[in-house]
Amino acid sequence: MVTKRFTGSSDEADLRRADSLAREIFSDVANKWALLIIEALGERTLRFSELRNEVEGISHKMLTQNLRMLERNGLAERKVYPTVPPRVEYTLTQPGQALRATVDLICGWTHEYFGHIEGARRRFDA
Amino acid sequence: MVTKRFTGSSDEADLRRADSLAREIFSDVANKWALLIIEALGERTLRFSELRNEVEGISHKMLTQNLRMLERNGLAERKVYPTVPPRVEYTLTQPGQALRATVDLICGWTHEYFGHIEGARRRFDA
DNA sequence: CTGTATCCGTTAAGATACTG
């Protein structure tokens, strides 16, 4: 399991807190929009409006919501330029980049097994 | 992006279909319960009831729902033993195992950056 | 034991409008 056996504490209650936090982090991160945003930011720093274009189909609301979440977890950094109109840029932090590497692998996996999956679906749906 | 630049076809419409399918696969797979089930099945073949215990907090409904999805996409195999009471075992297929390897990396990432994230949250929430 | 179906509350998510 994801959420088991954390080190650094001898207290049972602490271990349970750590496990539940790990699970929370996993839930935050293991969702479609978050991963697509991370993938987009992996290429380069992007503005809010650029992200909306890059991440196809995401709504204004979901984008801000997920960006706040990524910022809160320290995976993305938000830089505001006090111009008018305002300019806000988002960049992956080092932990964010590390996660991005794993997302790349999932994308690679999708490409590699695309045919297998397409075939499996046809068979199953019959 | 995950869903771009598939090869093997010269037709524009085919490319769009492939992209939307890739996105669909990504959405199926990039969700908390699916990934936790894959992680659990990575260890060994498991029965339905064993999975319910392994994947902490999952409901009967979500488990069947996600198992059907994994089966449909050819990531897990369902083997029924016609005994009474029935015995059903789930195993990862080779594509499923390949995906599991990437899930392992996400889990590893969670462990590695656990402290960073915890700290980032405290700072953000203040 | 495994699986399907139903009910029902909670949350996700789109649309829209409004502020700095």
Next chain:
DNA sequence: CAGTATCTTAACGGATACAG
């Protein structure tokens, strides 16, 4: 341009009951 807030609808997800 970026962000927040509100309203509304759809989807998610849990609990329960029942069938093979």
